[in-house]
Amino acid sequence: MPSSAVVSVDLRGKLHKIASGKIRDLFEVDNDTLLFVATDRISAYDVVMDNGIPGKGALLTKMSIYWFKYLQAKIPGLQTHYITNSLPSALDALPFDMRESVQTRSMQVRRLEVFPLESIVRGYITGSAWSEYKKSGTIHGIPQPSGLVEGQKLPEPIWTPSTKAELGEHDENITPEKARQMVGEGKARIIEGLSLELYKAGAKRAEEVGIILADTKFEFGHEGEQVVLIDEVLTPDSSRFWPKETWEQSLGGAQPSFDKQFLRDWLTTQGLKGTKGVTIAEDIVEQTAKKYRDAYERITGESYSE
Ligand SMILES: Nc1ncnc2c1ncn2[C@@H]1O[C@H](COP(=O)(O)OP(=O)(O)O)[C@@H](O)[C@H]1O
Ligand SMILES: [Mg+2]
Structure with missing residues (x-):
């Protein structure tokens, strides 16, 4: 995984941001479609940490897409919001490295209530x-x-x-x-x-x-x-x-x-459960990333690369 975490998404104003959750930023593509971007932010006990887990947003995106396809094949008639993992043309003009970073973390989804x-x-x-x-x-x-x-x-x-x-x-x-x-x-x-x-x-x-x-x-x-x-x-x-x-x-x-139980346990032992403004120690970041990668690889049967 790359060494720096993407904790905020900058689309140079090319799409309008309509919401920001703890982990994801949501942008409007059109009336019916959103760009759903997972950052590398991580939260525990409903508090977002100051630093992220490098590559996590891409991993979560890939894993969710794996499951959307898997579940759709297993459950006839299941409707999901997933449309595509390619970027809308409004982002064609983004510089290549920015496009890469956004593309791996994004999916276009149906905009729903x-x-x-x-x-x-x-x-x-x-x-x-x-x-x-x-x-x-x-x-x-x-x-x-x-x-x-x-x-x-x-x-x-x-x-x-x-x-x-x-x-x-x-x-x-x-x-x-x-x-x-x-x-x-x-x-x-x-x-x-x-x-x-x-x-x-x-x-x-x-x-x-x-x-x-x-x-x-x-x-x-x-x-x-x-x-x-x-x-x-x-x-x-x-x-x-x-x-x-x-x-x-x-x-x-x-x-x-x-x-992320591992992170929750670390916060608890440090007396930081529920505290805002926490920077996760580097070894905990690395071990959390490894756990996420293990889950991804075991479940999808594919080795993880961004
Ligand atoms: N298809 C969709 N249309 C509209 N909103 C969505 C859709 N899919 C997910 N959301 C919302 O987008 C947000 C995802 O961002 P996230 O960072 O995971 O939020 P949270 O902090 O609530 O976990 C959630 O509020 C979720 O309900
Ligand atoms: Mg969420």
Whole structure:
């Protein structure tokens, strides 16, 4: 990977920026189309770090495209926002090196109305679900069997939505019932059904290459009645990936992982959890990049190059 991280995108004003998330910048191509650019920024506990992970934006983009194609082949009728990984002609005039940097991090996507939900599916109990279960025996308010240990596989994958917070705010875990009230019964049922189907297809692929997909988050948008899978899909930013070989021996505690848990743990041990303005130590940057690369290579079966 290159040594410098791209933490902001400059298109020399050739496309209008309509939004900026923690990781991505969104530009208007036309009324129906966006340029969806993943920077190398990284966040943990909803706070964006000052430095990025070199190459991460390109990796997440490639991985999401891999999954869009894979899932579309597995789930007939699935609609996704992905259009193409080539750049719109408005960027033809960008200098070559800038074009390269933007191209590897971008896809053109359908511009949609976004549901205000993080559509989380959990197959294993960990993170905030484990914290809630320890207190109340529930996950997002859904009663669970007693005696589960941290990291255990749930009897069935469950849909555990959260709200999508504004930048700087925290997502809030909610019950499926609350999600139905928010987006309407019909749409919520479609989102739940699709999310579970997507999780199962993704988990099966991951399992084939020795990875447990512990949980993941999808987002959906819509155009009229049509519900469309948007955003990034099954990446180490949106998912917990655990190596299968160490899962059993790690039950009852933290699992080794190919995702940003490593960064979260470092922040916690440094007393920096939730702190703004953090610069990640160079060795943590490198090890995080390596974990992301490992996840990419195992899942896609291709060696990673930008
Ligand atoms: N097809 C789409 N149309 C409109 N907005 C989208 C689409 N796909 C994703 N988004 C939104 O773009 C943003 C992606 O940027 P990101 O940095 O990942 O944001 P966040 O900080 O919310 O994770 C999210 O707010 C997501 O809901
Ligand atoms: Mg996001």
